[in-house]
Amino acid sequence: MNDLPRRVWLEISLETLTRNYSKIAEAVAPCGVLAVLKANAYGLGVLPIAEALARAGASCFGVAEPYEALQLLPLGKPVQILSSVLPDEIEPMVAAGVTLPVTDRATAMRISSAALRCGRTATAHVKLDTGMGRLGILAQEALPVIEEAAALPNLRLEGIFSHFPYAYETGSELTNRQMDLFCAILEQAAARGIHFAKRHIANSDAINNFPRACRAPFNQVRTGINLHGSFDTAGRRALHVAPVLSLKTRLTAIRTLPPGTGIGYGHTYRLHRATRVGTVSAGYADGLPLALSNRGYLLIRGAPCPVLGRLSMDYATVSLESVPDAQVGDEVVCLGGSGIHALTVEDWAALKNTHPYEIICSFGNRVERRYV
Ligand SMILES: Cc1ncc(COP(=O)(O)O)c(C=O)c1O
Known part of the structure; x- marks a missing residue:
């Protein structure tokens, strides 16, 4: 077990x-x-x-x-x-x-x-x-x-x-x-x-x-x-250090939901049209900022998938419109990735209106630390 x-x-x-x-x-x-x-x-x-x-x-x-x-x-x-x-x-x-x-x-x-x-x-x-x-x-x-x-x-x-x-x-x-x-x-x-x-x-x-x-x-x-590989919010970044961490999870469900469906607690997002949405196995208990709700995105197969509605303790819901081939079990990058869509600790700190220290120190207990 x-x-x-x-x-x-x-x-x-x-x-x-x-x-x-x-x-x-x-x-x-x-x-x-x-x-x-x-x-x-x-x-x-x-x-x-x-x-x-x-x-x-x-x-x-x-x-x-x-x-x-x-x-x-x-x-x-x-x-x-x-x-x-x-x-x-x-x-x-x-x-x-x-x-x-x-x-x-x-x-x-x-x-x-x-x-x-x-x-x-x-x-x-x-x-x-x-x-x-x-x-x-x-x-x-x-x-x-x-x-x-x-x-x-x-x-x-x-x-x-x-x-x-x-x-x-x-x-x-x-x-x-x-x-x-x-x-x-x-x-x-x-x-x-x-x-x-x-x-x-x-x-x-x-x-x-x-x-x-x-x-x-x-x-x-x-x-x-x-x-x-992180820096304080303000100040110069003279050192060329690189981020050491990525936060990942998996896609646990894929459904096409009808227009008008309210997503998550408080129905803070409502679908305008039939939409393929994914449920992702990570929430604020794992360290995802609540501020990602309706504002941030996660990466699936390299594509940014906008977070729909309010994320909850264990799950986030994303639009899969940009990844038609996504499948249950796919890896989801919450932080990390490469290229223009890479998600950094600093991005989350800005979104949450805090500093990178709090982001790095706030990953949840059930998050496995894998050293690669
Ligand atoms: C006394 C002292 N020195 C050094 C540090 C390291 O700080 P930083 O992570 O900003 O390098 C800390 C952390 O807050 C500290 O309390």
Whole structure:
């Protein structure tokens, strides 16, 4: 039973993924690349993605929280929590050898105490809030905390990092100011004999819009969405990365319905004439945006088939007027395809009035992840 192929699947090209990784690595060299694999590699399946990236040369991984960190440790690469750690999470993370963020003085002290109890040296990166307003030590308060943390036993401050809220906006003043603050803190720390082996601030937005964030004193970037060949909604798309994913399903029914037939919940579409319509086995539970209703299309045998009516949880109805030879069981491309009708994550994001991150992270649980 469990071997039954699923009706909806994501095809994820590991070859494209590793090509994307290499393009990013070449573009930012000599900076290193930390692959951001939080939220199950943005929903695409963390282990196959991490293994492929490790084979391509990725030297370290970033995640959001402890469970994600533990999943990746068996790969033998450094794993770093990029956001926050709760007090009770610290000791198990130190014992496991996960690199932790120092987001405040108390966290530094807890990491040091946990490391003493475990009889190990914990590795940590100081997290600065230079303008993100989410987590980390405020830039103006950073120096004394860094000095205290650097003096704590069994705590090695390997790195220092910060994050951008605005780096999609080429030339944005805030982004430049954040880097100025970061550099000033580096200099002040250096004057007190504190040096960080890893210094990083760039995310995908910055890699595409702020070359300054990818050169000295910075020596590492953190990228997530670009690995998957997608970009933020706004900003330049300097990197030539390609989409890694296609979302596919199958045609489950074909019927010719008479004029006047209302289609789906609310009858938001009514047939003007007798029409050959197809029922497709994917709906919003699989990640198709409700906004495709009466507005988008899916591809069958390479032809665009307009979505008729409101799509539902498990099904969408399409017109088959452009594919007279369509048959039950045919593959239906919901995202992907080639040529002028190719459907991209960015197209769906625009349709849904959201950003590509939400599209990639929103494929449903029953969608099989197939790595090709
Ligand atoms: C701290 C941090 N760094 C880097 C990234 C990677 O961002 P992106 O996927 O835009 O490259 C994220 C993701 O939101 C993040 O939270």
